[in-house]
Amino acid sequence: MSYEIWILVTGGLVGLSCGIMGCFLILRKMSMLADAISHTVLLGIVLAFLISHSLNGVYMLIGAAVAGLVTTFIVQLLSSGGIQEDAAIGVVFTSLFAVGVILLSLYAGDVHLDVEHALMGEISFIPWETISLPFIGDIPKAVVMLASIFILNLLLINLFYKEFKITSFDPSMAAAIGIPVLAIHYILMGMVSVTTVSAFDSVGAILVVAMLIAPGATAYLLTDRFKTMLLLSGAIGIFDSVIGYYGAKLFDVSISGSMAVAAGLVFLCSWMFSPKYGLLSKWMKRSYSEKSKTFLEQ
Template sequence: MTYTAWILLTASLVGLSCGIIGVFLILRKMAMMADAISHTVLLGIVLAYIITRELSGTHMLVGAILAGLVTALLVQWLHTQGVQQDASIGVVFTTLFAIGVILIATSVGNAHLDVQHTLMGEITFVPWDKITLPIVGDVPKATALLALVLCIVLFFIIVFYKEWKITSFDPALAASLGIPVVLMHYLFMSLVSITTVASFDAVGAIMVVAMLITPAAAAYLWTDKLIHMLLISGTIGVLSAVGGYYIAAWIDTSISGSMAFATGIAFIISFIFSPKHGIISKYIRPAQIIKG
């Protein structure tokens, strides 16, 4: 594959996996949790580096996932203590992210680990860092990791589809049916953390948040059926990734930033033209009722 094709494939995998996970974040009214985890994984990455003094390896992934889970646990704990959920998210993620930034400035030294890279990523470097896989051959490390994460996400969503559906729409009903709501919550937070971490190094926090929230929010405007929402959100994520790349090439700017911008364009189109919740349909419907 060409250099451009690897970038497009990597970004599309981010868009697809984040788009699917994002649907459940929107349905569970936990959209800002994506923002929180995408920032607090920095602390896990920094701590893993301080312990091992290596910038690559499984330990970085484990550290970031643990940081995501700690974020979810702290937010849930503060919420059970009477703090509003949005306030809990704001307190936890700003505090943990700030600790990560301080550690970068004081303990990391000259290692290539900085806040700018954290926020924007550097997807243009992805095709150069390759690993050799059986049958497939040489594949960028980030692409292989994202493909693995997508398979994991799809596996758990398909296997526990009924449980995700019930716990997302009616947790009380799920508990009455014997579904372990708390366990499903933390399993879901684990999937969010894994997806965020896998996307983090290549595209940065900004695009991760954009891909987790915006395609799902746009899909929510088009349909009320969960399976259709998942398909539409994943499709918007992929189209935004591809379209964003060509926007960046056209105006010579940040690729990740352009991909995030493309998700915003997709949402605006959905907000205007969606048949049920779109602005145009809201004006047309009253006019039809009056005529009738």
């Protein structure tokens, strides 16, 4: 396939994977935890490199998953200790990210890891870093990793769909019927972590955060059915990536930044024009209600 197609496939896989996982975070009112995890995985990546002396994707995934789980554990520990969740997320996110930056500066300054790359990524380099697969040929490494993580996420969602759904909507009821709420929570956070790191090297933390939140929030405004929300969120993530790529091509700007802006603009349109929850719809309902009230009073 062409250079352009591989970039679109990479962006589409990021939007699809992050969009689906973001739905669970939004329903659990943990959207900002996505921001924390997408930054603290840098610490996991750096520690994985320092231990293994390799930038192999497997080590990166393990390090990121551990960092994500540690982030989640510390946030939950602080929250249960009486600290507000948003404050706990802010403290943990900045502290662990800063530790990752310091370790990166001290011990990994001569390798292909830097803060700017971690934040913005460079999706335009993806087609040049390939691996050869039997019967398929040369495929970008990022595409293989993203596709593998997406398939793994689908398998886990199918396997634990009922548990994920119930614990997202009503954790108290889930605990009452015997579902291990904490274990399901950590499984989900592990999935978010590996999804984040699979996209981290390709597109950077900024786009990962955008795709974890914006497509799910957009889908949330368009439907009240959970399965439909998952499907819509994945489709919107792909749409955001495609529109963002061609926007970047048109204006000659950062591809990842343009994709993040596209995600924000699509959400803005949904917020304005959603049939049920949009500002225009609410204004029309309020206007109709006021007119009806005035008519009855006459």
